[in-house]
Amino acid sequence: MLRIAVQAKGRLFEETMTLLSESDIKLSPSKRTLLVQSSNFPLEVLFLRDDDIPQSVATGIADLGIVGENEFVEKDEDAQIIKRLGFSKCRLALAIPKDIDYPGVSWFNGKKIATSYPVILENYLKKNEVKAEIHVITGSVEVAPGIGLSDAIFDIVSSGSTLVSNRLKEVELVMKSEAVLIAHNELSEEKKEILNELLFRLNAVETAQDKKYVLMNAPSDRVDEIIQVLPGMKSPTIMPLAQEGWCSVHTVLDQKRFWEIIGKLKALGAEGILVLPIEKMIL
Structure with missing residues (x-):
């Protein structure tokens, strides 16, 4: 267990x-x-x-x-x-009041920085030969400069909206997480x-994430061209249909290029295109 x-x-x-x-x-x-x-x-x-x-x-x-x-x-x-x-992607970054001109990381020398991540911050400051005072707090770190508790903050940033609402700007990306x-x-x-x-x-x-299983009917005489368009996991599956001159093509497409590829397939005569979600994919 x-x-x-x-x-x-x-x-x-x-x-x-x-x-x-x-x-x-x-x-x-x-x-x-x-x-x-x-x-x-x-x-x-x-x-x-x-x-x-x-x-x-x-x-x-x-x-x-x-x-x-x-x-x-x-x-x-x-x-x-x-x-x-x-x-759960985010980043850890240093931020300062937005009205301050920022010349570079040396700006933090002699400053007080509020954070909930003192170990990561201390290692970063040492690496960049910056001597600053680290003030450890929990909770709403971003309010610290506004109430005079610190000159800057080191905290998690996702969209950046919290920084904007507290009149702060991100100046140094320290770590992606x-x-x-x-x-x-x-x-x-x-x-x-x-x-x-x-x-x-x-x-x-x-x-299986961001992948779609695609089935389509295609003219048999255009199959070679269609295969060239498809960036599937391996060679697509090709099966003849009852109607002469047509076949069924099965493949997997990445969501990022999905609409671009579908447009090319339609231009090559593909029709009856069926798109299915993929729950799991075992390679």
Whole structure:
């Protein structure tokens, strides 16, 4: 049985639960229970505060954890990242009042910076040979300059709207972050086998993201041209239709180029185009 620690609430909780559900790991929907066991996979989920997850994995209380990379780096615990999950993306950045002219990172010398991430900030300042006072606070870091608590802030930025509403501007990008799957350094062989099966499922879900399964009818004499247009996973499937001179073409398309490719297919005579979502893809 593997135990995985996940955030008890918030956006990361929602996206983690969606990922596990798409991996066909069935869990009770209750948020009040500290520990929930899957009914169809040897996995139990431990719900914790996000900043407690790295330590719980490092000490073996949990075998795995899903946590923001920013929290993992900040806590600097003895565990390992085994997979980047691609959601809950954000960045850690330095921001100052928007009316100040910013000449470069040397501006922070002698300044007071408010943050909830002192370890990451201290490492960045040392790397850039900047001597500043770090003021550690929790909660609404972005209000600190406005009330005279600091000259600048170092905090998470997603859309940047919170900075704008507090008359701040981002001046230095320090770190990009996303949700990561971390693991205890000394898993048993039995737990490694379960982890490998979990990774297999997660990879299948990830591969299917932004992919569409496309079926179309096409003139047989244009098939070679159509194949040249299709950037499918491998060679598309071609099957003859009952109507002479026509065939059915099946392939997989990436959402990013979907409409561009569909337009080219129609120009080559493809019709009856059917587009289906892909739940999982196993390579």
